[in-house]
Amino acid sequence: MVTRNRIIAYTSIHHGNTRRVAEVLADSLEAIAVDASALTARDVDGASLIGFGSGIFFGKHHQAVLACAEKCRNSNDTKAFIFSTAGFPYALARAFGSDFHKDLRRLLVSGGFHIEGEFSCRGHDTYGLLRPIGGIAKGHPNADDIEKAKAFALRLMNPA
Numbered sequence: 797m798v799t800r801n802r803i804i805a806y807t808s809i810h811h812g813n814t815r816r817v818a819e820v821l822a823d824s825l826e827a828i829a830v831d832a833s834a835l836t837a838r839d840v841d842g843a844s845l846i847g848f849g850s851g852i853f854f855g856k857h858h859q860a861v862l863a864c865a866e867k868c869r870n871s872n873d874t875k876a877f878i879f880s881t882a883g884f885p886y887a888l889a890r891a892f893g894s895d896f897h898k899d900l901r902r903l904l905v906s907g908g909f910h911i912e913g914e915f916s917c918r919g920h921d922t923y924g925l926l927r928p929i930g931g932i933a934k935g936h937p938n939a940d941d942i943e944k945a946k947a948f949a950l951r952l953m954n955p956a
């Protein structure tokens with residue numbers, strides 16, 4: 797059972813990209829980073845803050861994170877946030893009508909969570925046809941992405 801009051805629930809299966817971000821967020825927020833598939837609804841009870849994140853797979857978060865969000869209910873004024881890593885820039889995809897965070901956001905909102913913030917950065921992607929060319933977003937998350945993740949955590953702790 798997870799006992800820390802701030803939890804980062806994440807899945808990272810492709811290159812460990814999201815794990816790097818999850819660990820930085822956990823450090824900055826004094827939270828515990830846990831595998832989303834191991835998190836139970838009971839663990840969430842009493843948490844003050846939970847972040848949910850993974851890589852983006854076919855336009856949405858990994859199934860393990862979506863399943864985790866689906867079973868979590870906000871019974872204690874728990875704050876939630878969303879994060880992701882993706883081969884393509886989130887803002888650009890969103891501007892073109894593909895919102896990678898949409899499904900996870902919908903599940904969390906229907907579980908009664910208020911979304912305090914959302915963070916996304918690029919993550920090295922070598923899926924399928926991208927592999928022979930070395931993939932895209934090579935080197936990401938990079939130092940700049942990590943600094944942005946830290947700044948995001950700081951804003952979560954000290955909202956304007």
Ligand SMILES: Cc1cc2nc3c(=O)[nH]c(=O)nc-3n(C[C@H](O)[C@H](O)[C@H](O)COP(=O)(O)O)c2cc1C
Nearest residue numbers: 808809810811812813814851852854855883884919
């Ligand atoms: C099967 C598969 C599907 C993917 N689909 C997308 C996608 O739809 N959009 C995108 O921007 N990146 C996509 N990616 C890239 C991953 O989101 C990216 O590499 C992410 O950083 C992986 O995170 P992880 O290493 O923590 O698992 C895909 C990668 C794989 C392996």
